[in-house]
Amino acid sequence: MSIPFFNTHIKLASDIIAANLSIIVMMIAALIFLTVAKKWKSLWMLISTTDHRKIGIFYIAFGFLFFLRAGLDAMLMRTQLAFPDFHFWVFHGEKYNQVMTTHGTLMIFFVAMPFLIGLMNIAVPLQIGTRDMAFPFFNSLSMWLFVIGGVLINMSFVLGGAPSAGWTSYVPLAVDKDIAGNGTAFYAMGLQVSGIGTIMTAINFIVTILKNRAPGMGFMKIPLFTWSALITSTLILLAFPALSAALIILIFDNQFGTQAYDGGNGSPVLWQHLFWAFGHPEVYIVILPAFGIFSEVIATFSSKRIFGYSSMVLSMLVIGFLSFMVWIHHMFTVGLGPLANVVFGITSMLIAVPTGIKIFNWLFTLRGGSIRFSTAMLFSLAFIPSFVIGGVTGVMQAVVPADYQYHDSYFVVAHLHYVMIAGTIFGAFSGFYYWWPKMFGYILDEKIGKWQAWTFIIGFHVTFFPMHISGLKGMPRRTFTYLPEDGLFELNFISTMGAYLMGISVLLFAWNLFFSYRKKEKSGVADPWNGRTLEWAVSSPSSHMRWPRAPLIRDLEAFWHEKERGDGTLIPSTKEESQIFVEKPTILPVLLGGGFFTLSFGLIFEVLWIAVIGAVGILLLMGWRSISFERNIKLYTSKQLENAIRKEEG
Numbered sequence: 172m173s174i175p176f177f178n179t180h181i182k183l184a185s186d187i188i189a190a191n192l193s194i195i196v197m198m199i200a201a202l203i204f205l206t207v208a209k210k211w212k213s214l215w216m217l218i219s220t221t222d223h224r225k226i227g228i229f230y231i232a233f234g235f236l237f238f239l240r241a242g243l244d245a246m247l248m249r250t251q252l253a254f255p256d257f258h259f260w261v262f263h264g265e266k267y268n269q270v271m272t273t274h275g276t277l278m279i280f281f282v283a284m285p286f287l288i289g290l291m292n293i294a295v296p297l298q299i300g301t302r303d304m305a306f307p308f309f310n311s312l313s314m315w316l317f318v319i320g321g322v323l324i325n326m327s328f329v330l331g332g333a334p335s336a337g338w339t340s341y342v343p344l345a346v347d348k349d350i351a352g353n354g355t356a357f358y359a360m361g362l363q364v365s366g367i368g369t370i371m372t373a374i375n376f377i378v379t380i381l382k383n384r385a386p387g388m389g390f391m392k393i394p395l396f397t398w399s400a401l402i403t404s405t406l407i408l409l410a411f412p413a414l415s416a417a418l419i420i421l422i423f424d425n426q427f428g429t430q431a432y433d434g435g436n437g438s439p440v441l442w443q444h445l446f447w448a449f450g451h452p453e454v455y456i457v458i459l460p461a462f463g464i465f466s467e468v469i470a471t472f473s474s475k476r477i478f479g480y481s482s483m484v485l486s487m488l489v490i491g492f493l494s495f496m497v498w499i500h501h502m503f504t505v506g507l508g509p510l511a512n513v514v515f516g517i518t519s520m521l522i523a524v525p526t527g528i529k530i531f532n533w534l535f536t537l538r539g540g541s542i543r544f545s546t547a548m549l550f551s552l553a554f555i556p557s558f559v560i561g562g563v564t565g566v567m568q569a570v571v572p573a574d575y576q577y578h579d580s581y582f583v584v585a586h587l588h589y590v591m592i593a594g595t596i597f598g599a600f601s602g603f604y605y606w607w608p609k610m611f612g613y614i615l616d617e618k619i620g621k622w623q624a625w626t627f628i629i630g631f632h633v634t635f636f637p638m639h640i641s642g643l644k645g646m647p648r649r650t651f652t653y654l655p656e657d658g659l660f661e662l663n664f665i666s667t668m669g670a671y672l673m674g675i676s677v678l679l680f681a682w683n684l685f686f687s688y689r690k691k692e693k694s695g696v697a698d699p700w701n702g703r704t705l706e707w708a709v710s711s712p713s714s715h716m717r718w719p720r721a722p723l724i725r726d727l728e729a730f731w732h733e734k735e736r737g738d739g740t741l742i743p744s745t746k747e748e749s750q751i752f753v754e755k756p757t758i759l760p761v762l763l764g765g766g767f768f769t770l771s772f773g774l775i776f777e778v779l780w781i782a783v784i785g786a787v788g789i790l791l792l793m794g795w796r797s798i799s800f801e802r803n804i805k806l807y808t809s810k811q812l813e814n815a816i817r818k819e820e821g
């Protein structure tokens with residue numbers, strides 16, 4: 172059966188019905204929970220928040236939802252690939268391509284990014300001793316634009332066609348309407364809307380870190396995680412506009428039939444250049460904050476200062492700089508000529524140098540430390556050897572003639588997951604366990620945590636190590652099956668078993684969330700790990716009202732040194748009264764998100780009036796913000812804030 176829906180038809184196949192049913196069940200469950208637990212009012216308060224901690228939690232919560240969806244996609248793919256010549260449910264052929272594309276797109280843009288930006292939101296303002304981000308309103312808007320983008324991409328599956336041209340959306344395949352339907356439009360609008368939010372977030376972090384550090388915190392006293400946030404934000408600011416531009420052209424080609432990427436009048440290679448000029452920096456955007464987390468966690472749980480702080484900062488800067496000079500390593504087989512290939516091969520290999528420096532610094536930090544094997548530390552320790560494997564395969568692929576063999580094979584799938592999972596996702600989990608008390612005021616259960624960590628780490632290697640070999644044996648990437656005589660069965664079967672183990676690990680994490688919430692282990696949560704940086708000097712969960720007078724920073728790892736000197740109390744940097752701006756809660760960002768949703772919906776389904784309503788709505792809301800923003804700001808003096816804090820604590 173198929174139902175007409177604007178410019179398309181929704182085929183009610185069994186998978187679509189199953190997806191719709193599960194969406195309806197989840198919606199009803201949420202409605203019942205909100206009503207029974209009388210949470211409607213707190214939900215309202217929550218979505219209008221401008222507090223960086225709550226916004227960070229939102230990023231992570233939505234990121235986790237998308238992680239479940241993208242993880243389910245992965246399980247479906249791995250099941251389809253478990254046996255030769257297998258036909259699992261509907262997930263072969265075009266459906267496999269859809270699930271594969273949604274998986275990659277969601278994991279990069281709507282899982283890795285929000286996990287890290289969420290943690291940045293929670294930890295950065297605390298680490299630099301400021302009350303909030305420089306622009307709390309934009310912070311909330313950025314987050315809602317990310318949510319809307321993610322919802323758009325997720326919706327595509329049930330509304331008549333998910334994108335199916337891979338996360339790289341290569342043209343002309345992507346704009347072939349017979350294959351892609353509305354899929355590419357969903358992809359382009361989803362990424363465009365969330366990308367606008369990401370660019371605003373980057374500006375927000377850059378301004379916050381450059382302008383709002385507590386007095387005394389010179390550049391060389393900035394904690395490494397904050398450094399990584401600053402560098403990542405700079406990369407976002409320079410790289411995302413390339414994606415935005417590329418997507419605008421893609422939308423024109425796809426919706427209005429311009430032919431910029433067309434093989435006749437335009438050039439498909441143009442898309443590849445624009446995409447990878449963004450795409451390679453993007454992989455460093457999602458790895459640098461993870462590097463920052465590993466540095467914090469390894470120093471804390473080795474009870475030692477990080478080894479080689481300045482070389483850590485310098486190597487991040489060099490990695491950030493080089494990340495813009497390597498994009499053609501994704502295009503070696505396009506035929507750009509030996510000169511381009513050699514130059515970009517060499518720049519790619521160069522990145523191994525600063526990365527190697529960081530690896531050795533982490534190892535030297537561990538050396539002679541008194542190491543505590545917490546869950547956060549387990550993820551950080553597992554990262555080191557796993558990421559090195561991903562780095563080695565990366566250098567192998569930078570060898571141009573060799574890459575002609577690896578290209579578009581499962582070797583690449585192995586490589587990309589070794590850097591993305593062992594880097595970014597291990598980092599995110601490490602950060603969750605580490606900063607959970609700052610987010611919620613209780614710690615996550617360590618026993619379940621360790622089970623989760625071990626199942627995830629082992630499952631990860633069991634899944635992805637065999638892919639190196641299947642790739643070398645010739646299994647192509649983005650393929651939904653293979654033949655019995657290809658000799659790929661055993662390797663694929665092992666990969667699938669590993670993937671199920673990772674699935675179990677994610678369920679263990681969900682169980683841990685629930686279990687720890689019930690138990691609420693609160694003892695000593697202000698500074699549970701004997702922390703070194705400022706976030707551990709404030710209460711847990713961190714309150715929006717803190718530091719009525721900015722603390723004076725005397726050292727790198729300021730809190731640690733104050734604990735050495737005395738009881739860890741930070742001295743205020745001034746006795747003078749100062750004026751403090753606080754942005755009041757506002758629902759405007761959510762409404763603006765709704766405007767962007769309407770505009771995108773109209774463009775995707777080619778219904779002009781819906782798009783116009785969305786666009787006009789956005790303009791009106793922006794106008795309203797411009798004339799009303801002063802009303803949304805509250806001014807405090809330091810004295811008033813001190814009293815307010817006393818009342819909150821009292």
Ligand code: HEM
Nearest residue numbers: 245248271275278279283337338339591596648649650670
């Ligand atoms: C949870 C365990 C995961 C499993 C079992 C898994 C499995 C897979 C599989 C089977 C493919 C398809 C390969 C193909 O057909 O070419 C794939 C592609 C991909 N995965 Fe994962 N994955 C996982 C997690 C992740 C994570 C955490 C990320 C990123 C943060 C990620 C990023 C990607 C990307 C970018 C692609 C390429 C999609 C494309 O070719 O367009 N995956 N993954």
Ligand SMILES: [Cu+2]
Nearest residue numbers: 451498500501
């Ligand atoms: Cu690259």
